[in-house]
Amino acid sequence: MSESNKTDFTNPSTFILLGIPGLEAAHIWISIPFCAMYAIAVLGNFIILFIVKREPSLHVPMFYFICMLAIIDLVMSAFTLPKMLSIFWFNSREISFSACLTQMYFVHSLSGMESGVLVAMAFDRYMAICNPLEYSTTLTNSVVAKIGLAVVMRSGILALPYPFLVRQWQYCRTNVISHFYCHHIAVVKLACTDIRISTYYGLFDLLFMIGMDGCFIAMSYTQILRAIFRLPTKDAWLKTFGTCISHLCAISALYVTDLFSSLMLQFGHNVPLHFLILISGVYHIVPPVLHPIIYGLRTEQIWGRLLQLFTHKET
Template structure:
């Protein structure tokens, strides 16, 4: 009988996403802020892309990286929100096995890409503040292109093994995933096999890739702070801090919720499942929503272009 059941569930054609277990009755209400965050993320990031494309003075490394961040946020949110809303609104949790693994790959790959972009932006700020006279010669367009390609290739190479490992496991327990999207550990935990390889490799990716990114950002900002404190006047301090404040705010909004969700998933065994799934859903939505707001409000060049755009429309 056990063999029959294993054969029946091995490599299921579909998975079933439950949404937020325990909060099914509140799905419609939860969908309202989620949908609002998605709309804000779409409008905000599309606006950033439009402004940078239309304004020649913004064709600089910082804004190229910002455009790359906007594209990443659009892909990241679109990878999860439409399916999530279909669960909340229509109780349509069924997802094809291959589609589930593809969604899993896109989520984790683009999360890693976003982390790499923040490193590139931190390096750009470091060069601009610590070596301002050499900024244009160090960060040329070919160098920016190479950095961008390296970020994408690095993320793809490190995330692909997770995808192939998850695909080769036999799934003979159940095809029900207690989550709003196909999160890596939520999927592989359904396998009727020793998943220690997947679990260990997932930890390796988090600590090696994301951990190194955080380390590089810390080193960059340490050098930036040293350069700032060597400036002669307080006004110069404030002006330099202002150029970095938007980037630093975006970094905090990205890493803190992500780290909290990761630690909860691995070690927070006493945390209620619905709370964990809720946080795991929010941390992929809040940064894409906040990034265009942070950069739009705190970056003077973008704010000025946006105001000019609205003034022209009114006149």
């Protein structure tokens, strides 16, 4: 590290990202699985978007929500993984202060959008199973667009305090961030002032987002299960509930990794730093990888259309 990074200064114009401190010698090896997963995430989500766009029969609310999720996954991974790989491969560690704040804002807002889309998909499943006769008149294209806009606006507003607060703090210790991207907590820990407001807001945002969205999803599935158990046969139960499996897997992929990663970074003071950062990396790449696999394999329309494309058969 250069001497300039060790001397005192006020509000640096650039930050230095260390990648995964303590595992610098293994950066190249660590990059291999992350690069492979990033390629799978990009390819898989683009395939989902391509198939839905090309197949008119898939122009329905459920697949619109799947496309929203695919776009969010593509943008989310693009904001973190390329920088991580550039650190691992080319030792490109510098990031400007404004770029750092931009990255921080979009990572938090996109994470909230992903959660919001999963709530919208829970509502879609609720309408399809509990009120099938009203499904097409309730979830019109206009309503789907308004839901998407509401998801974007909510997440965008809730993420605004992160860069705003970070910009207010004075930085007079170091500009070296022990992470592979501008993670909120990793950045504010460099400030030489009381950062409790930032810490409390980060915890509030996490619990509010997961708590509110989790409650809406739980309410939807309570009604869905009640409707399923009223069906006459066990086969009908399984067939109807099977339409929800993909959504439940997507929920698990996002919330389990998000909650575990965030709580570990907030309270895992006795956990090795390199382990915490690896967990954060897993959170940013696992959902974008799993979502196209989950919906590609579990959704008959997408899987069938994909097979037709590869076997050059026309519908």
